[in-house]
Amino acid sequence: MFSKPIKHICILGGGTAGWMTAAALSSKFSNLDIHITLIESEQIGTVGVGEATLPHIRFFNQSLGLDEKHVINATKATFKLGIEFCDWGKLGDRYIHPFGDYGLPNPDYEFHQLWLRQKMNGGAPRLDAYSYPIIAAENAKFHLPEGDANEIGANFGYAYQFDSSLYAKLLRTYSEDNGVQRVEGKVVDTSMDSESGYVTDVRLESGATIAADMFVDCSGFRGLLIELALETGYEDWSNWLPCNRAFAVQSETKGDILPYTRATARKAGWQWRIPLQHRTGNGHVYCSDFISDEDALDQLVSTLEGDAITEPKQLFFKTGRRNAFWNKNVVAIGLSAGFLEPLESTSIHLIQEGITNLIDLFPTDEINHDDVTEYNERMTLNFDRVRDFLLLHYVATQRDDSEMWRHFRSMKLPDSLTEKMDAWLKRGYVIPYEHGVFLPPSWIAVMLGQNLVPSSYDKRIDRLPDADLDNMLSSIKNRTSMKVKEAPLHSTYLSDYLQDAPNSLSVSRMSN
Numbered sequence: 001m002f003s004k005p006i007k008h009i010c011i012l013g014g015g016t017a018g019w020m021t022a023a024a025l026s027s028k029f030s031n032l033d034i035h036i037t038l039i040e041s042e043q044i045g046t047v048g049v050g051e052a053t054l055p056h057i058r059f060f061n062q063s064l065g066l067d068e069k070h071v072i073n074a075t076k077a078t079f080k081l082g083i084e085f086c087d088w089g090k091l092g093d094r095y096i097h098p099f100g101d102y103g104l105p106n107p108d109y110e111f112h113q114l115w116l117r118q119k120m121n122g123g124a125p126r127l128d129a130y131s132y133p134i135i136a137a138e139n140a141k142f143h144l145p146e147g148d149a150n151e152i153g154a155n156f157g158y159a160y161q162f163d164s165s166l167y168a169k170l171l172r173t174y175s176e177d178n179g180v181q182r183v184e185g186k187v188v189d190t191s192m193d194s195e196s197g198y199v200t201d202v203r204l205e206s207g208a209t210i211a212a213d214m215f216v217d218c219s220g221f222r223g224l225l226i227e228l229a230l231e232t233g234y235e236d237w238s239n240w241l242p243c244n245r246a247f248a249v250q251s252e253t254k255g256d257i258l259p260y261t262r263a264t265a266r267k268a269g270w271q272w273r274i275p276l277q278h279r280t281g282n283g284h285v286y287c288s289d290f291i292s293d294e295d296a297l298d299q300l301v302s303t304l305e306g307d308a309i310t311e312p313k314q315l316f317f318k319t320g321r322r323n324a325f326w327n328k329n330v331v332a333i334g335l336s337a338g339f340l341e342p343l344e345s346t347s348i349h350l351i352q353e354g355i356t357n358l359i360d361l362f363p364t365d366e367i368n369h370d371d372v373t374e375y376n377e378r379m380t381l382n383f384d385r386v387r388d389f390l391l392l393h394y395v396a397t398q399r400d401d402s403e404m405w406r407h408f409r410s411m412k413l414p415d416s417l418t419e420k421m422d423a424w425l426k427r428g429y430v431i432p433y434e435h436g437v438f439l440p441p442s443w444i445a446v447m448l449g450q451n452l453v454p455s456s457y458d459k460r461i462d463r464l465p466d467a468d469l470d471n472m473l474s475s476i477k478n479r480t481s482m483k484v485k486e487a488p489l490h491s492t493y494l495s496d497y498l499q500d501a502p503n504s505l506s507v508s509r510m511s512n
């Protein structure tokens, strides 16, 4: 397809996507004699939001050899056990989507099925009582997973709430240490090979040109290479996820630093609250068909818990994804690849997926059609499944108190989501996916949290005698609450944990 080995990669853009890509490629390809250039423009800047992450980011950092304490200290991060959803199923509802499974690992039974049986045969407390991360989050407690894998408090996941611009700075230092060449400047033009249509070089405002064999487009929403140059096309998902604007503002933190992100449903969208070490990030994501900009801003600032410390910033977007993520010799990663509102903190994760799949399928010889197809299929599935998961929050609701909520009640859903919800409602079954970030416990948390309760359970678990079921459930519940009682407050744990952490943006790597 492209009979030239790749010796020079040019990454266009120095936001979170650009520097994550530069860090990972420079680390993984260190023995391949590949030169990496990253172009960014301070004048254009970055999108400047994106603070809540998923647990997978820890594995990304580990794969770079970064020391966790250092990352947390350098990015002013806090620990995150999950996301609290307020007012989604109906006004007054509240639930946490935790990072981790319910109960304890059991090869013979799915824990939620045991709970369903107990609930249907006489009652059981809420499923949350069997989730260590939920009970810890509700009590503002945190410690790193510890102990034997079969113990309470050993098996949960956690992520970070961090300053993503500091994260990008840290990765810039890391990448430059690995030999990545950073070029400051604004790209104003692109040249393409007349036969293959491949991008050959980009021209900067200064007149300089940079040629490369492969380009990674991390240029943000506009997609300078993937869209403006190659016209790849965008699948618009506004019919399903109509929110198209946001206001973001930072505020002082009031009270405890909580180990979770909050997403509160509003009349025409939803509002985030993300506690960092030194401040809280807030934002209102909304649909301009259902609320004016003025009212959306007022909704945000009038509900801040602490005083605002920045001017509100407005952002515009269109939900969807590119028709292809890898087109010719351009791979789009980050906002240039597509955008899904940050309700489940998925954007940075999708960057990570893009990078991991690129490394996995990287053409060590020449760009190969099958690898490009495989990359596009994997990324399409990743985006489509996040879309379904986000949509679940809007459609599994009893709310009808505003135009937006009524709009969702009459919506035709993607078949993939209908199948998933039907299987759950019939017998508590969560159809598993090969690709896709959210595993069954996440779907269970949101479906139950939004009041989708199965009408039956999997009868195969009836082989467990009633008394054994009672004992097992009450033991897990009691041990969960005991363990949380003994755990430290998140803020205490964080300051103790960071006492000996390196304090600069220069990179410290894990010792082996």
Ligand SMILES: Cc1cc2nc3c(=O)[nH]c(=O)nc-3n(C[C@H](O)[C@H](O)[C@H](O)COP(=O)(O)OP(=O)(O)OC[C@H]3O[C@@H](n4cnc5c(N)ncnc54)[C@H](O)[C@@H]3O)c2cc1C
Pocket: 012, 013, 014, 015, 016, 017, 018, 039, 040, 041, 042, 044, 045, 046, 047, 048, 049, 050, 051, 052, 053, 164, 185, 186, 187, 188, 218, 219, 220, 221, 224, 246, 248, 283, 315, 317, 333, 334, 335, 336, 342, 345, 346, 347, 348, 349
């Ligand atoms: C309202 C909102 C809230 C969000 N919250 C979260 C969240 O909580 N969690 C999460 O995971 N994600 C979140 N995201 C997404 C997250 O912000 C992005 O995925 C992430 O910041 C990556 O952005 P990027 O690097 O792709 O683009 P950008 O940050 O826009 O960076 C683009 C880069 O390209 C450069 N560039 C552009 N044009 C040119 C040019 N002509 N010449 C040279 N350089 C150029 C820019 O200078 C910049 O360096 C949120 C997004 C929005 C809109």
